[in-house]
């Protein structure tokens with residue numbers, strides 16, 4: 001499945017978009033996408049995406065056993081970035097932590113859902129058993145709802161765990177999906193099925 005990139009997807013509004021791996025040369029266009037995010041939103045991301053050295057590290061980590069980094073591209077512009085981060089060693093090697101970011105101008109067209117489906121399928125190809133996604137209650141609650149429909153469960157809440165820029169505390173919700181499927185025995189999510197954009 002990881003070999004099936006690049007591939008074309010069609011957004012809810014009919015726009016055709018290419019999904020492929022992040023690669024060398026993408027550094028500036030990925031930085032540009034994150035510059036288009038509102039500052040308040042960037043604050044809640046797990047990395048400082050305005051730091052070129054972080055973007056460079058993502059581009060240089062070519063080993064999919066540690067990091068799967070997908071981007072959606074439209075006319076040489078990156079409009080979504082989705083990753084699975086995985087520990088290579090020990091008791092956590094079966095867990096993939098996923099993050100999805102969609103350009104504000106391209107949201108609510110099911111692009112985030114497509115990226116989530118692709119990460120899910122990549123996780124199965126890599127033999128992962130657990131997918132974890134961390135969301136901020138109140139700010140990303142719509143994602144809590146839609147990810148539940150894709151089989152994620154709310155397994156823990158870290159109460160008043162994060163701080164916004166004004167110093168207000170926010171709950172962090174840990175969503176988990178336990179993967180059972182393999183490519184020979186598909187999991188319950190099938191791209192192009194109920195979740196077709």
Ligand SMILES: CC(C)(COP(=O)(O)OP(=O)(O)OC[C@H]1O[C@@H](n2cnc3c(N)ncnc32)[C@H](O)[C@@H]1OP(=O)(O)O)[C@@H](O)C(=O)NCCC(=O)NCCS
Pocket residue numbers: 041098099100101102103106107108109110111112113114133134135140142143146
């Ligand atoms: C979260 C995020 C990735 C969603 O991307 P997206 O492309 O807009 O997602 P989708 O269009 O696939 O929407 C998924 C569902 O959420 C709903 N939704 C999306 N944005 C919404 C909003 N602002 N308000 C209400 N519902 C919303 C959609 O209608 C859809 O519901 P449906 O499946 O019932 O149709 C995007 O908002 C983003 O990049 N946010 C900043 C980073 C972030 O919070 N990442 C999540 C943590 S990893």
